[in-house]
Amino acid sequence: MVLFHLTFDLSIIITTTIAAIIVFLIAYLLTRNATVSVPNKWQNFMEWIVEFVKDIMKSSMVASSNLFIISTGVTLLMYLFIANLMGIPFSIITVGEHPVSWWKSPTSDAHVTLTLAIMIIAYTHFIDIRLHGFKHFFVSFFKPFMVLFPLNAVEQLATTLTLGLRLFGNIYAGEVLLAFLASAVSHGIFISLLVSIPMLIWQAFCIFIGVIQAYIFVTLTMVYIAHRLA
Amino acid sequence: MGDLMLFGLPISLGTMLYQAVIFTILVFILKKLVFKKLIGILDTRKEAIVEQLRLTEDSKLKAKKNLEKSDEILHQAKIDARELIKYNEKVAKQLVQEAKEEAKHILQEAQEESSLARTSSYTQNNQIKGA
Numbered sequence: 001m002v003l004f005h006l007t008f009d010l011s012i013i014i015t016t017t018i019a020a021i022i023v024f025l026i027a028y029l030l031t032r033n034a035t036v037s038v039p040n041k042w043q044n045f046m047e048w049i050v051e052f053v054k055d056i057m058k059s060s061m062v063a064s065s066n067l068f069i070i071s072t073g074v075t076l077l078m079y080l081f082i083a084n085l086m087g088i089p090f091s092i093i094t095v096g097e098h099p100v101s102w103w104k105s106p107t108s109d110a111h112v113t114l115t116l117a118i119m120i121i122a123y124t125h126f127i128d129i130r131l132h133g134f135k136h137f138f139v140s141f142f143k144p145f146m147v148l149f150p151l152n153a154v155e156q157l158a159t160t161l162t163l164g165l166r167l168f169g170n171i172y173a174g175e176v177l178l179a180f181l182a183s184a185v186s187h188g189i190f191i192s193l194l195v196s197i198p199m200l201i202w203q204a205f206c207i208f209i210g211v212i213q214a215y216i217f218v219t220l221t222m223v224y225i226a227h228r229l230a
Numbered sequence: 231m232g233d234l235m236l237f238g239l240p241i242s243l244g245t246m247l248y249q250a251v252i253f254t255i256l257v258f259i260l261k262k263l264v265f266k267k268l269i270g271i272l273d274t275r276k277e278a279i280v281e282q283l284r285l286t287e288d289s290k291l292k293a294k295k296n297l298e299k300s301d302e303i304l305h306q307a308k309i310d311a312r313e314l315i316k317y318n319e320k321v322a323k324q325l326v327q328e329a330k331e332e333a334k335h336i337l338q339e340a341q342e343e344s345s346l347a348r349t350s351s352y353t354q355n356n357q358i359k360g361a
Contacts, residue, residue, distance in 0.1 A: 012245050013248050016248070016249055020255075023260070031268050036274050051272075071261035075260050075261075111241070115246040
């Protein structure tokens with residue numbers, strides 16, 4: 001789809017929107033009747049997630065009760081968790097002139113993960129500029145020696161790339177193998193039955209990977225933010 | 231499919247833009263609708279729990295003090311009671327002693343009186359006899 005001379009990947013737009021809506025509904029509905037006194041189990045669950053992210057922040061020494069950073073962390077965790085799991089139960093692929101997969105994990109596309117990574121690194125730069133001024137930010141590229149500027153510049157680029165591509169690679173690899181196993185269906189009943197057990201195991205493993213990668217992404221985000229706050 | 235080629239890879243800027251926008255919107259909506267409330271609740275509850283713990287500690291201390299005071303009072307009361315009993319026993323013994331003595335005394339007097347009366351009546355009889 002091309003709009004304003006920009007291309008849009010329709011399947012990613014659909015899946016990210018659905019993931020965002022799911023996250024919003026979960027977060028909103030679970031805390032609709034939130035109370036200070038004894039919380040019900042749904043509110044308790046949301047509070048558990050918030051406390052979990054707060055613990056991640058504490059362990060990466062973000063000594064900040066900044067509401068925006070907490071919100072970002074919790075939203076990231078929930079969004080990535082949902083997005084990572086979206087492609088596991090099934091995927092919808094239309095086979096035509098251009099085979100298009102309509103339903104998959106949005107995080108199995110590097111556009112999504114790299115955008116998130118770029119946003120986070122840009123935010124850490126923004127924090128640095130706001131806290132210490134533009135001069136400090138600019139000079140920090142030439143520390144400790146002038147000569148190390150290329151290294152510092154590459155470091156920023158590399159953190160962005162690794163942050164985004166780590167998530168993408170894990171989820172994409174999972175989906176590739178799932179698709180490969182699922183394609184066994186077209187080879188007859190016997191082979192499908194044979195494949196169903198590794199399929200189950202791999203799906204469980206994909207869930208595990210999805211959870212771990214969401215956790216790692218949030219942890220690294222907090223580490224990068226802490227690095228700038230210090 | 232791509233606005234930009236980087237190292238031979240097509241990059242669709244529109245998708246990235248959409249992704250950035252929807253995630254930002256999601257973060258701000260959740261921050262406004264959910265996390266403000268939730269974090270406020272968590273903080274209030276934390277404060278309330280700290281307050282409760284402080285209150286418990288206070289009342290514990292107070293209770294301990296009260297218990298000590300009541301113990302002291304009880305001890306004093308026991309001592310007082312013991313003294314009172316001792317004193318009363320002494321008084322009672324004395325009273326009994328006095329009563330016994332008085333009784334003896336009265337008995338003696340009565341005996342004397344009776345013997346006196348007997349002798350006088352005897353003499354009276356004799357006088358009547360003699361007349």
